[in-house]
Amino acid sequence: xxxxxxxxxxxxxxxxxxxxxxxxxxxxxxxxxxxxxxxxxxxxxxxxxxxxxxxxxxxxxxxxxxxxxxxxxxxxxxxxxxxxxxxxxxxxxxxxxxxxxxxxxxxxxxxxxxxxxxxxxxxxxxxxxxxxxxxxxxxxxxxxxxxxxxxxxxxxxxxxxxxxxxxxxxxxxxxxxxxxxxxxxxxxxxxxxxxxxxxxxxxxxxxxxxxxxxxxxxxxxxxxxxxxxxxxxxxxxxxxxxxxxxxxxxxxxxxxxxxxxxxxxxxxxxxxxxxxxxxxxxxxxxxxxxxxxxxxxxxxxxxxxxxxxxxxxxxxxxxxxxxxxxxxxxxxxxxxx
Numbered sequence: 309x310x311x312x313x314x315x316x317x318x319x320x321x322x323x324x325x326x327x328x329x330x331x332x333x334x335x336x337x338x339x340x341x342x343x344x345x346x347x348x349x350x351x352x353x354x355x356x357x358x359x360x361x362x363x364x365x366x367x368x369x370x371x372x373x374x375x376x377x378x379x380x381x382x383x384x385x386x387x388x389x390x391x392x393x394x395x396x397x398x399x400x401x402x403x404x405x406x407x408x409x410x411x412x413x414x415x416x417x418x419x420x421x422x423x424x425x426x427x428x429x430x431x432x433x434x435x436x437x438x439x440x441x442x443x444x445x446x447x448x449x450x451x452x453x454x455x456x457x458x459x460x461x462x463x464x465x466x467x468x469x470x471x472x473x474x475x476x477x478x479x480x481x482x483x484x485x486x487x488x489x490x491x492x493x494x495x496x497x498x499x500x501x502x503x504x505x506x507x508x509x510x511x512x513x514x515x516x517x518x519x520x521x522x523x524x525x526x527x528x529x530x531x532x533x534x535x536x537x538x539x540x541x542x543x544x545x546x547x548x549x550x551x552x553x554x555x556x557x558x559x560x561x562x563x564x565x566x567x568x569x570x571x572x573x574x575x576x577x578x579x580x581x582x583x584x585x586x587x588x589x590x591x592x593x594x595x596x597x598x599x600x601x602x603x604x605x606x607x608x609x610x611x612x613x614x615x616x617x618x619x620x621x622x623x624x625x626x627x628x629x630x631x632x633x634x635x636x637x638x639x640x641x642x643x644x645x
Contacts, residue, residue: 500529
């Protein structure tokens, strides 16, 4: 990460208060498009019964749940989204509490809640209580409930479905566009190259200079491309001690989100001939080696304990006073503090 890349950052229909409050504060996790105050969106959230952690479903999954909700379905399968989602369902009716629940293949359950809000909203506030595990509460009760706040990064918001298939059509169009992009590249014999934007704040992605796009290592690129071609909503990659979720957004865009640090970046996909992509990987590795402090090849990162020789494309930083050497992504959280 460079100076320019400094970060700044899974009872239906219950209204946004008092049990679920959506507020429109500004958040700096990712740059936002112009505000459209009249537009309404929906967010589907789940609550971990053991830790009480609140999380939001990615927009593709939220769109499927929303469509099922609008159609009056009793159950929505999440099969096809990959990972544990392939064995999960959202039960919209006839649950123990009368409220939506997520059921997993292992038999575990967690509360699910639907919240409508303005497209410009930047976080959601909900009340929870611990009663045989953490559950959503419909209203605040002094001494009995706690407040949970979830910052919205943009990938969670789904359009309000209209009865008859609004959001399903949107999600289907997104997958169709991705399939067409894959087919177009295959016809040309080209392959996908995924790049992350070094700048945290940008206006239009098309205006970002080419030198401000960074490469993933080849294995990470292959993982992202495989998930994109498989039609998955997202995929996770590990960089040092940090885990990022790459959330696909159309035929050539994605978002890289660090949920733990609540940070994000824009990501793009380009189609290139195989030899050109391989040349870029080779050049990137050579540039990283030249930028790595002298003697680093024989050392390990002081945080993740991975040898620098095994991660030639990952930037490294040696602290001047103590001489310790770190991967830049590993030290980012400490640098922020």
